[in-house]
Amino acid sequence: MTDNASKSPAANGQGQAMWGGRFSAKPAELMQAINVSIGFDKRLWAQDLAGSRAHARMLISQGVIASSDGEEILEGLAKIEDELATGTFPFRDEYEDIHMNIEARLRELIGPTAGRLHTARSRNDQVAVDFRLWVRDAADRSAAQLEALQKALLAQAETYADALMPGFTHLQPAQPVTFGHHLMAYVEMFGRDASRFRDARARMNECPLGAAALAGSPFPIDRHQTAASLGFDRPTANSLDSVSSRDFALEALSAASITATHLSRLAEEIVLWTTPMFGFIKLTDAFTTGSSIMPQKKNPDAAELIRAKVGRILGSLTTLTVVMKGLPLAYSKDMQEDKVPTFEAFDALELSLLAMAGMIADLTPNTEKMAAAAGAGFSTATDLADWLVRELNMPFRDAHHVTGSAVKAAETQGLDLAELSLAEFQAIEPRITDGVYAVLTPAASAASRMSYGGTAPAQVRAQIARWKETLA
Numbered sequence: 001m002t003d004n005a006s007k008s009p010a011a012n013g014q015g016q017a018m019w020g021g022r023f024s025a026k027p028a029e030l031m032q033a034i035n036v037s038i039g040f041d042k043r044l045w046a047q048d049l050a051g052s053r054a055h056a057r058m059l060i061s062q063g064v065i066a067s068s069d070g071e072e073i074l075e076g077l078a079k080i081e082d083e084l085a086t087g088t089f090p091f092r093d094e095y096e097d098i099h100m101n102i103e104a105r106l107r108e109l110i111g112p113t114a115g116r117l118h119t120a121r122s123r124n125d126q127v128a129v130d131f132r133l134w135v136r137d138a139a140d141r142s143a144a145q146l147e148a149l150q151k152a153l154l155a156q157a158e159t160y161a162d163a164l165m166p167g168f169t170h171l172q173p174a175q176p177v178t179f180g181h182h183l184m185a186y187v188e189m190f191g192r193d194a195s196r197f198r199d200a201r202a203r204m205n206e207c208p209l210g211a212a213a214l215a216g217s218p219f220p221i222d223r224h225q226t227a228a229s230l231g232f233d234r235p236t237a238n239s240l241d242s243v244s245s246r247d248f249a250l251e252a253l254s255a256a257s258i259t260a261t262h263l264s265r266l267a268e269e270i271v272l273w274t275t276p277m278f279g280f281i282k283l284t285d286a287f288t289t290g291s292s293i294m295p296q297k298k299n300p301d302a303a304e305l306i307r308a309k310v311g312r313i314l315g316s317l318t319t320l321t322v323v324m325k326g327l328p329l330a331y332s333k334d335m336q337e338d339k340v341p342t343f344e345a346f347d348a349l350e351l352s353l354l355a356m357a358g359m360i361a362d363l364t365p366n367t368e369k370m371a372a373a374a375g376a377g378f379s380t381a382t383d384l385a386d387w388l389v390r391e392l393n394m395p396f397r398d399a400h401h402v403t404g405s406a407v408k409a410a411e412t413q414g415l416d417l418a419e420l421s422l423a424e425f426q427a428i429e430p431r432i433t434d435g436v437y438a439v440l441t442p443a444a445s446a447a448s449r450m451s452y453g454g455t456a457p458a459q460v461r462a463q464i465a466r467w468k469e470t471l472a
């Protein structure tokens with residue numbers, strides 16, 4: 001709290017709180033300490049000014065306030081915007097929140113006319129519209145950053161559309177895939193994440209301004225005008241709902257949490273791939289850090305931190321859900337607690353999205369090492385089984401069994417499947433011919449998976465082309 005907190009609370013210049021008409025004593029210092037929100041809701045200043053301008057213009061055009069008063073208000077707001085943009089605006093705890101800080105400053109600049117701005121408005125609809133505008137911007141930014149990340153992934157996927165790597169299930173080598181295919185899996189995930197933000201935006205894009213305290217306004221306001229001027233599709237249709245709903249933020253935080261979950265999975269893979277035991281990719285000095293004791297270390301800290309951020313982001317969703325749970329209609333001060341978790345979550349998400357896009361562009365795969373690993377662990381065993389089905393017309397279950405025996409024979413001798421002699425294959429199944437060797441290389445295995453969405457480089461390139469068009 002600033003020094004001013006001990007002076008008159010939310011003073012209007014005459015030692016009286018802005019809402020202090022019926023009060024004869026000042027609130028306790030602790031009351032102010034728990035009540036004040038300017039420390040965090042100052043981040044809503046641009047939205048608060050936009051809302052106030054839209055409201056003032058509407059009041060003028062509806063004849064609720066005189067144009068001369070309205071013009072004075074708008075000029076005062078322009079000065080305040082200047083102060084806020086240049087960092088000279090005096091934020092004061094005694095004015096509680098961003099709404100009253102701006103209104104108090106307006107009064108200092110233009111005098112009592114400032115008091116007309118709050119006609120047909122309450123802080124309840126004011127904060128609802130400010131916060132909605134902020135969350136809408138955050139959702140737009142997240143969607144755009146997701147698309148930038150998708151583009152970074154696409155560029156690498158195109159370069160490495162046929163670079164072989166092991167595909168895993170249970171983190172055990174399963175079947176060969178390509179690095180491009182693997183990266184494109186994340187392009188799909190992040191594409192759905194971006195669309196979740198767009199869906200959330202469409203639902204949140206209704207304007208609560210004009211709901212006033214909770215019941216609407218007796219003044220002849222035009223809510224359609226303010227809604228349109230703030231870029232909303234329409235005004236909200238129930239004044240109680242308008243001031244008391246925060247599901248638009250919950251929905252944006254859910255989309256953020258799912259995105260953060262996807263980011264953490266990719267981050268985990270980067271951590272694995274950069275460890276020398278894998279050695280699949282390298283990050284440059286730009287995206288690694290050293291150790292203060294072990295000179296050889298190059299740690300993927302950014303990936304680790306992105307992996308961790310989901311805790312904060314999902315925590316924010318949990319926080320706001322619990323804040324909202326069980327609240328009776330309409331506005332309750334509990335809702336002031338909506339901002340910190342939401343700001344924190346989107347700060348963390350934005351940084352994660354930007355850092356991830358940076359890391360993806362930064363990484364270089366070790367294609368030899370990945371290709372060698374792609375062939376290890378009998379990764380073409382399924383191809384052998386499929387060959388037995390195709391060429392010998394075996395039921396798949398029998399082919400699976402024969403292949404299992406071949407894997408066992410190879411493993412006992414410390415060989416790969418392709419290193420077994422034809423005689424050894426025929427000892428297991430006499431009808432096997434040397435045609436079998438053609439399907440036992442990782443490259444043939446990957447190239448054969450031409451089904452829609454499969455790992456064959458031609459399929460991967462088709463998906464890359466589709467996404468490039470979508471994102472263009």
Ligand code: ARG
Nearest residue numbers: 037097123124127333335336
């Ligand atoms: N600072 C408050 C918030 O963030 C603004 C609304 C306060 N409304 C009220 N009636 N006290 O929710």
